[in-house]
Amino acid sequence: MEVDCLPFRETGYFSSLICDYLDEKKELQPFYGRFPHLENFGAQITEKQISFPQENRTVLVQSLKRQYGAVSMSEATAAAIDSLKHENTFTVVTGHQLNLFTGPLYFLYKIVSTINLTKRLKESYPKYNFVPIYWMATEDHDFDEINYFNFNGKKIQWNFDAKGAVGRLPNEGLHEVFEVFSAVLGSTPHANELRLLFEKAYLQHSTLAGATRFLANALFGDEGLVAVDGDDADLKRLLIPYVKKDVFEKLPHQKVGETIEALTGTSADYTIQVNPREINYFYLTDGLRERIVEKNGSYFVNDTDFEFSAAELEKELEAHPERFSPNVIARPLYQEVVLPNLCYIGGGGELAYWLELKSYFEAVGVVFPMLLLRNSALVISRKQADKVKKLNLSIQDLFLRQNQLINKKIRQISNIDIDFSPQKKVLEEQFEQLYRLAEQTDKSFLGAVKAQEAKQKKGLDKLEKRLLKAQKRKLKDHVVRLTDLQNQLFPNQSLQERQLNFSELYLEYGQQLKHHLFDALDPLKQEFLVIKL
Structure with a gap:
C-alpha cells in the first residue's frame, strides 16, 4: 500500500x-x-x-x-x-x-x-x-x-x-x-x-x-x-432545560443568527450551511415528525391538529421529552x-x-x-495506478475537471503547439503602436482601436479552440483512455467516496479493506489521501 x-x-x-x-x-x-x-x-x-x-x-x-x-x-x-x-x-x-x-x-x-x-x-x-x-x-x-x-x-x-x-x-x-x-x-x-x-x-x-x-x-x-x-x-x-430555552426564549435563533451575520461578514466566499428557526424542534411520534411553530402565543405542530398553550407544551415536554426531536x-x-x-x-x-x-x-x-x-480518500487499485503512470498523470491531474484534464494533456502530448500566447503577445505589441497613434490624434479613435484588438484576440481564441478540438479527434484513443480512467476514479465526475458503496471495494479486498484504511487514515493529517492498494 x-x-x-x-x-x-x-x-x-x-x-x-x-x-x-x-x-x-x-x-x-x-x-x-x-x-x-x-x-x-x-x-x-x-x-x-x-x-x-x-x-x-x-x-x-x-x-x-x-x-x-x-x-x-x-x-x-x-x-x-x-x-x-x-x-x-x-x-x-x-x-x-x-x-x-x-x-x-x-x-x-x-x-x-x-x-x-x-x-x-x-x-x-x-x-x-x-x-x-x-x-x-x-x-x-x-x-x-x-x-x-x-x-x-x-x-x-x-x-x-x-x-x-x-x-x-x-x-x-x-x-x-x-x-x-x-x-x-x-x-x-x-x-x-x-x-x-x-x-x-x-x-x-x-x-x-x-x-x-x-x-x-x-x-x-x-x-x-x-x-x-x-x-x-x-x-x-x-x-429539557435546553429545549425550554429554544422553544420559549428563542435563544438559538438569536445567537446563531448573530453568528451567521458575523461569519458572512468575514468573507463573501462563505456560504451559510443552515439557518436557525425560531423553534428548532420537531414534534415526534410514530409516523410523525413535524415542526413546532408558535403563532400568537400558541404552539402548533405543522400539518396536524395538535395545539398547545405555553403551559401545556411545557407540561408535555416534562412528561414526554422523547416527543421533542432536535433539528x-x-x-x-x-x-x-x-x-x-x-x-x-x-x-x-x-x-x-x-x-x-x-x-x-x-x-x-x-x-x-x-x-x-x-x-x-481516493482508493486506486494497482491496475489503475499503472494506467495513471502510463498516461503520465500526476495526482493533481486526477482532480482536474474532465475538460480541463483533457485540454491539459492534449496540449502536452500534441506535436503541434496549441498555445497561441506568443501570437497574442505580438498582437498586443502591434496595438500598442496604434494606441500611441490614437493618443496623438482624435481621442474618439481610441475606442475603435480597443474594439479591433478585442475582436482579433477573440479570433485567436476561436482558432486555438478549433485547433485543440482537431487534435482531440486526432488523439482520440488517448482521450478515451484518459476519460475512462477518470470516470472510474471519479464516478459521475464526483469524489469516489460520495458515490461508491464499501461493498465494491470489499469484493476486491475483503476484510483487508478495513486494515488498509486503519493503516492509511490519519485523522490529524489534514490532507486528502490517495491510497494505492
Whole structure:
C-alpha cells in the first residue's frame, strides 16, 4: 500500500470556508474553540471533565446498555460502555444518517477516523480512556436521502412509503432489496460475506435503527465502537432545560443568527450551511415528525391538529421529552449535553454548520467541542495506478475537471503547439503602436482601436479552440483512455467516496479493506489521501 497526499484546497472539492478553517485563518478563530492539534486535547479534557455531571454519565451508560440489549456486542464495545461511567473517560464522535448498507463510502472513513483518533489520544494521554462514538441520525425523516446505495454504477433502492423518523421504520420490503443485491454480487467468498452481512442486518432486525446498530457493531465492534441512538426518553430528559430555552426564549435563533451575520461578514466566499428557526424542534411520534411553530402565543405542530398553550407544551415536554426531536441546529447541543465529548469529526458541510454554533453553546453553558474534518480518500487499485503512470498523470491531474484534464494533456502530448500566447503577445505589441497613434490624434479613435484588438484576440481564441478540438479527434484513443480512467476514479465526475458503496471495494479486498484504511487514515493529517492498494 502507498499513500499520497494532496492539500484539500488543491482538490477543488472543498469550500473556501473549510480550507480557511484548516489553515487556521485568524478571521475564523472566534467561531470555534480549540483547533484539533494533539497538544490541545489536554485543555479540552480538563474543561469537559469539570463541566460534565456524573449523573449524566449514569444515565448515558444505562441508556446504552438498554439500546444494546438485543445486540450481541463485542467485548470491546461492552468495556467501552462500562468505562463511560468513570470521570476519566471521554468520547470522540462522528455522526451519520442511517443510509442503506452504510450508503456512500465515506461512512467508513468517518468511523475509521474516529477510532484512530481515540487510539492516538490514548497514546498521548494514557491516564484517560477514549471511546469512539457513532451518533446514529435515527430521528431524520429524509427517507429519500438514505433509501439506496450505489453498486457498480446502479442504484440499489428500497421502495417504501416512509413517514416519520427513519430509525423507527420497520424493515418491510428489504427482502426484495436483498434479492436484487444478492443477484449482482456474484459467488466469490467476499460476495458471500457481504450477502450474509446484509441478510443478518436487515432481514433479522425489525427496525432500521436496529439494523444499522447491528451493521456498525459487525464492522467495527472489535474496535470498541459505540453506536448511540438519540431517540431515547432518558437521554432527552437531560435536554429539557435546553429545549425550554429554544422553544420559549428563542435563544438559538438569536445567537446563531448573530453568528451567521458575523461569519458572512468575514468573507463573501462563505456560504451559510443552515439557518436557525425560531423553534428548532420537531414534534415526534410514530409516523410523525413535524415542526413546532408558535403563532400568537400558541404552539402548533405543522400539518396536524395538535395545539398547545405555553403551559401545556411545557407540561408535555416534562412528561414526554422523547416527543421533542432536535433539528440540525439543536442536535449538536443534544450530543454534547449527553456525552463527555471532546471532538466532533465530520465532513465539510457538517463543520460549516458547527462553525455557526459556538456563541449558542456559550450562552447555555455547554463546552464547545473541537472540530475535525474527517479523512477523505481516493482508493486506486494497482491496475489503475499503472494506467495513471502510463498516461503520465500526476495526482493533481486526477482532480482536474474532465475538460480541463483533457485540454491539459492534449496540449502536452500534441506535436503541434496549441498555445497561441506568443501570437497574442505580438498582437498586443502591434496595438500598442496604434494606441500611441490614437493618443496623438482624435481621442474618439481610441475606442475603435480597443474594439479591433478585442475582436482579433477573440479570433485567436476561436482558432486555438478549433485547433485543440482537431487534435482531440486526432488523439482520440488517448482521450478515451484518459476519460475512462477518470470516470472510474471519479464516478459521475464526483469524489469516489460520495458515490461508491464499501461493498465494491470489499469484493476486491475483503476484510483487508478495513486494515488498509486503519493503516492509511490519519485523522490529524489534514490532507486528502490517495491510497494505492
